[in-house]
Amino acid sequence: MSEPNLEEESAALDGYFSDTPLDPKPQYPKLRETFETAVVITNLPKAPSAKVEKLTKVVTRLFSKIGTLASSENFTGVHMPTDATSGATLGFAFVEYTTAADAAQAVKSLTDYPFDKNHKLLATPYVRLVELAQLKEGEFAAPEPAPFVEKANTSTWLQDPSQRDQFVVRQDKETVVYWSDGKHDPAVDYDGKREKEAGVSWCEYYVQWSPGGSYLATMVPAKGVILWGGASFEKLNRFPAPGVQIVDFSPQEKFFLTSNNNRNDPEAIKIFSIESGKLLRAFPLFPKDFLPTDITPQERNQIPPPTFQWSHDDKYIARLGKDLISIYDTSTMKLLDKRSLTTDGIREFQFSPNANVLAYWAPEKGNAPAHVDIIELPSRKKLRQKNLFNVTKCSMVWQNEGTYLGVKVTRHTKSKKTLFNNLELFRLEDQGVPVEMLDIKDAVMAFAWEPNGSRFAMIHADNPNSTKVNVSFYDMNKVVTTTKNKKTETNIVKEVNLSHTLAGKQVNTLFWSPAGQNIIMASLGDSASGGLEFYDVSNKSLTVKEHYRANQILWDPSGRTLATVVSQPIGGGHFKFSMDNGYILWSFQGKQLYQASYETFYQLQWRPRKSLLTKQEKQKVLKNLKKYEKDFAKADKELSRSRDLESIKAKRALRTEFRARLARLREIRSRQKEQRVELYDGYDSDDDVNYIVKELQVETILSTKEEVV
Numbered sequence: 001m002s003e004p005n006l007e008e009e010s011a012a013l014d015g016y017f018s019d020t021p022l023d024p025k026p027q028y029p030k031l032r033e034t035f036e037t038a039v040v041i042t043n044l045p046k047a048p049s050a051k052v053e054k055l056t057k058v059v060t061r062l063f064s065k066i067g068t069l070a071s072s073e074n075f076t077g078v079h080m081p082t083d084a085t086s087g088a089t090l091g092f093a094f095v096e097y098t099t100a101a102d103a104a105q106a107v108k109s110l111t112d113y114p115f116d117k118n119h120k121l122l123a124t125p126y127v128r129l130v131e132l133a134q135l136k137e138g139e140f141a142a143p144e145p146a147p148f149v150e151k152a153n154t155s156t157w158l159q160d161p162s163q164r165d166q167f168v169v170r171q172d173k174e175t176v177v178y179w180s181d182g183k184h185d186p187a188v189d190y191d192g193k194r195e196k197e198a199g200v201s202w203c204e205y206y207v208q209w210s211p212g213g214s215y216l217a218t219m220v221p222a223k224g225v226i227l228w229g230g231a232s233f234e235k236l237n238r239f240p241a242p243g244v245q246i247v248d249f250s251p252q253e254k255f256f257l258t259s260n261n262n263r264n265d266p267e268a269i270k271i272f273s274i275e276s277g278k279l280l281r282a283f284p285l286f287p288k289d290f291l292p293t294d295i296t297p298q299e300r301n302q303i304p305p306p307t308f309q310w311s312h313d314d315k316y317i318a319r320l321g322k323d324l325i326s327i328y329d330t331s332t333m334k335l336l337d338k339r340s341l342t343t344d345g346i347r348e349f350q351f352s353p354n355a356n357v358l359a360y361w362a363p364e365k366g367n368a369p370a371h372v373d374i375i376e377l378p379s380r381k382k383l384r385q386k387n388l389f390n391v392t393k394c395s396m397v398w399q400n401e402g403t404y405l406g407v408k409v410t411r412h413t414k415s416k417k418t419l420f421n422n423l424e425l426f427r428l429e430d431q432g433v434p435v436e437m438l439d440i441k442d443a444v445m446a447f448a449w450e451p452n453g454s455r456f457a458m459i460h461a462d463n464p465n466s467t468k469v470n471v472s473f474y475d476m477n478k479v480v481t482t483t484k485n486k487k488t489e490t491n492i493v494k495e496v497n498l499s500h501t502l503a504g505k506q507v508n509t510l511f512w513s514p515a516g517q518n519i520i521m522a523s524l525g526d527s528a529s530g531g532l533e534f535y536d537v538s539n540k541s542l543t544v545k546e547h548y549r550a551n552q553i554l555w556d557p558s559g560r561t562l563a564t565v566v567s568q569p570i571g572g573g574h575f576k577f578s579m580d581n582g583y584i585l586w587s588f589q590g591k592q593l594y595q596a597s598y599e600t601f602y603q604l605q606w607r608p609r610k611s612l613l614t615k616q617e618k619q620k621v622l623k624n625l626k627k628y629e630k631d632f633a634k635a636d637k638e639l640s641r642s643r644d645l646e647s648i649k650a651k652r653a654l655r656t657e658f659r660a661r662l663a664r665l666r667e668i669r670s671r672q673k674e675q676r677v678e679l680y681d682g683y684d685s686d687d688d689v690n691y692i693v694k695e696l697q698v699e700t701i702l703s704t705k706e707e708v709v
Contacts, residue, residue, distance in 0.1 A: 036100040037070060038126035039107060042092045043119055044080070049087030056080060063095050066109055067102025094126070114332065152230030154214035157189075158609060162639065165556045167563065168207055168216065169583075169596075170570075170603040175203040175218065177233065177607075182560040182587060183636075184643070185594050190233045202226070205570060206603055210249040210256070213607045215274070217247045217256070225258055227274070237277045241270055248307075252314040255330060261285065261305070269308065271317070271333065281333040287321035311351050312402075316377060318349070318358070325349050325360065327377065336378055343373070348394070354402030357383065357428070361394045361407070370394070372407055372424065374433060384433035386424055390414070399449040399456075403429055404476060406456060408447055419443070421460075425476065425496060436496050438474070445469065448510040450517075455499070455537065457510050457519060467506060471521055473499040473537055500540070506531060515559030518588050522553055522564075532564065534590035543590030549580040556606045561593070562586045565604050 041063075047055040060078045063069065069077025080093040097103045103125065110123035157166060164181045166189060178186035195202040203218035210217070215236065216228045224241035228234065243260035250256065257271045267282035285305045292300070306320040316336065318327040324340040341358075349360035356377040364370045370391035374384040386407075388394075393410040405426040412419055423438040442460035449456045454476040461469040478497040481490050507521040508528065521533040530550040534543040552565035566580045582597035583604050613621070621628065677684050684690065 035126040035130070037097045037103045039095045039097070039103050039110075040092060040124050040126055040129055041095055041110060042122045042124070044089065044091050044093055044115065044121065045119055046091045047089045049082070052080070052082060052087065052089055055089060059093060062115075063106065063110075066097075066106045068098045070096040070098050114334075152234045152236060154229040156231040157213070157607070165558060165561065165609075166213075166607040167556070168209070168603075168605050168607070169601075170203065170207060171581075171598040171601045173201065175207060177216070180556065180561055180585065182556075182558075182593070186585070194232075202228070205245070207605065208247040208249070209605055209607050210253045211251050211608055211610075212253050213609045214253055215249070216607075217249075219244050219247060221245070221260075225256075237274075239270075239272050239277065239279075248310075250310045250314040250317070250330075251312050254314045255280070255310075255317075257308055257317075259285070259305075263301075263305075280330075281328075283319075287319060287326065289322045309349070309351050311356055311377070312353055313356065315356065316351075318351070320346065320349060325358070327358075337380075341375070341380065344368075348396060350396050350398060352402040352405075352428070353398055353400055355428075357402070359396055359398075359405055359426075361396065363391060364389070372396075374405070374426065374428075384426065384435070386426075386435050388424075392416075392419060395447070397447055397449060400451045403427070404449065404454070404456075406447060406449065408444055423447070423458075427476070427494065430494070438496055442470070445508060446510050448512055448519075450512050450519075450537075451514050453516045455516075457512070457537075459505075459507060459510060459521075468504050469507065470501050470503050471505050471507065471510070472501040475499055499537075502535075505533070507533060509553070511553045511555065513559035513588055514555055514557055515588075518559065520553055520562065522550070524551055524553070530564075532586075532590070534586075534588070545586070545590050545592070547584050552604070554604060554606055557609045560588055562588060563604055563606070565601075567601050567603060570602050 041059070044059065045055065056076075056078065059080070060069070060076055063078060071077040077096050078093055079095075081090050082088060083090060095103075095106065097106065107123045107125055110121050113121045113123075115121050160179075162181055164179045166177055166179055167186075168175065168177045174191065176191040177189045179189050180186050192202045201220070203220070205219035205221055207219070208217045209215070214229055216233065218226050218228065220226065221243050223238070225239045225244055225247055227236040227239070229236050239258070241258040241260065243262060243265075244258045245261050246259040248257050248259075253274060255271060255273055257269055259269045262268045263285050266284050268285040269283040271280045271282070272278065273280055287306065290306065291303060308317050308319045310317050314330055316327055317330055318325055320326075321340065323344050323346060324342045325346065326340045327336040328334065329336050343360065343362050344365050346360055346362045349358055351358055358375045358377060359372065360375070361372045362370060369387040369389050371388060372386045372394065373382060375381070376383055388409055388411075390411045390413070391409060392412050395408045397406045397408070399405070405428060407424040407426070409422050409424060410419055411422065421440045421442070421444045423440065423444075425436045425438060427434050427436075440458075440460055442462055443464040444458055444460045445464060446459040447456065448458070455473060456476075457471060457473050459469050459471055475497055476494070478493045478495045479490060480493050481488060483489075502521075505521060506529065507523050509522050509524050511520040511522065513519065517536060517538050519535050519537055521535060523529050523531040526549075530546050530548045532545040532547060532550075532553075534545065535541070547564040547566070549566045550564045552563075552567060554563045554565065556562070563583050563585055565583045568578065568581060578599060581599065581601035582595065583601070584592060585594040586592055611618075673684075673686070
């Protein structure tokens with residue numbers, strides 16, 4: 001068949017073409033006039049040509065986690081230039097995101113990011129590099145340093161010549177910081193006067209001291225958290241955290257976290273740096289997959305969120321997840337070694353208060369027993385594992401120096417109808433971390449270590465609902481005295497032993513003094529009496545007092561003053577015990593020092609302070625206590641005398657003022673005499689002639705005495 005010619009093709013296509021003139025309007029993509037979405041990443045590894053593809057995949061995956069890359073058919077959003085000769089990368093890359101916000105976040109997140117052991121990334125906005133490239137040589141002028149602003153001294157209160165403690169009170173709309181010396185009425189240090197004059201409130205919710213007492217955090221839910229410090233409680237910084245309900249400082253006061261308890265907020269928990277004021281990282285209220293999916297929404301709402309815990313030196317922060325513990329390095333806020341610590345069914349963990357050691361327990365699963373593990377960080381070396389059988393629940397309590405760990409184990413029989421307790425006591429400072437088991441036939445309701453000591457106390461009874469309980473005191477060390485060749489030797493044996501037991505007590509909580517030796521055994525709660533028993537464990541002396549409806553007991557850091565509190569929640573509506581709201585201050589021996597009552601009372605919190613003395617220095621003080629006792633007695637006498645003189649001076653000033661006012665009124669009355677007599681028609685009430693004076697004698701028998709002769 002012959003091919004059609006041009007005329008035949010034209011005839012075949014007749015009718016397919018329009019006579020309308022063409023006016024093409026191409027749809028071009030929107031032109032980007034700036035480079036705000038572009039970022040330059042430097043300090044990348046210089047990979048040979050054989051590894052370029054692998055490195056490209058790694059960096060692309062890393063950069064895409066921050067935001068959406070501006071990828072297209074022939075562009076992934078990441079471009080790494082290579083050497084034209086060798087094909088090796090040059091150590092930097094161009095990254096483009098779809099939005100400027102993602103690019104800004106990349107600069108923030110990738111700067112100082114540890115890509116590997118030898119490379120920390122540096123992220124720079126592309127527009128900034130363009131500005132630098134356009135600078136001519138010699139144009140650069142060093143910026144003038146910002147004027148020096150002296151920071152507030154957050155430790156001035158520790159230099160108080162009278163060695164007083166402080167506490168803060170939240171009542172009604174007031175937030176007041178007081179001085180307390182354990183002998184006289186509290187004295188106001190700061191009550192927000194500066195903020196009141198400015199017409200603002202320095203606190204609308206709860207307050208929180210930092211662990212060393214350097215900062216006072218006040219919460220304003222509409223805005224966030226404000227930090228105050230210095231001699232006059234100056235505003236140091238403000239941190240945006242809308243809806244804040246909780247503030248938790250790190251032990252060394254480098255960081256703090258906030259929580260708004262909003263289950264739907266992906267940034268419900270925020271971690272800030274106190275020094276820089278920057279937000280370091282945010283977390284949702286619950287870790288991924290933490291909440292069970294096979295329960296009702298009402299049951300899910302009853303599950304409390306797992307709390308973050310700080311290590312003693314601020315190096316780590318950790319939170320419980322599903323079958324794991326997520327441990328973050330605070331220097332990067334990334335997972336330690338890029339992985340969590342996994343254990344099936346883990347229920348609870350706690351950091352040691354004095355070392356980077358973590359203790360946790362997990363229940364039985366299948367044929368595997370329940371176990372308590374002690375892990376060292378960052379090596380994750382297992383220092384000790386204790387297997388347990390027939391376990392219902394465990395509760396862990398560290399001694400404040402990290403010397404001992406107590407684990408209360410609630411066990412069940414094979415039928416699971418009967419429960420009983422035992423204590424597993426770990427000695428962390430001994431080689432191999434030995435464990436002693438203390439069998440307790442009774443139900444244990446409370447357990448508490450003596451601070452800085454080796455003793456512990458516990459409340460126990462036959463029945464957990466008993467109104468009469470026993471309080472037993474144990475010591476982790478046993479004093480053994482031996483006599484040989486008429487010589488007496490005293491040795492300390494590391495063995496748990498019962499010191500003594502107080503029977504028939506009506507208490508449910510224990511509060512050791514921070515100084516040790518003294519303990520408060522209290523009955524707290526809505527249905528409790530508010531009974532307080534001040535007990536000296538060494539001398540076995542007891543003083544019984546009462547604070548009706550008390551729901552909190554708080555020792556001051558020195559252990560010389562105790563506060564018992566009746567408080568109500570903020571925003572909790574009507575509080576049925578509002579008539580009892582307030583606090584009472586007691587001496588450690590049970591003497592009432594001061595009482596204050598308020599219609600609405602929310603919070604009392606002592607200002608923490610850390611001891612600056614070593615164990616040896618404390619022992620030296622105890623050895624020379626009589627000498628110091630005389631010095632303090634002399635100082636107290638001088639202070640009391642100065643207070644008396646001030647009181648007398650004030651009373652004399654009042655008397656002088658009263659006499660001056662009386663004289664002034666008499667002078668006014670004297671000047672008005674003629675006018676007054678005229679108004680009374682000539683009657684002068686001050687003239688004795690107008691009065692009739694009568695004298696009466698009244699005899700009163702004070703006492704009688706009869707004598708029989």
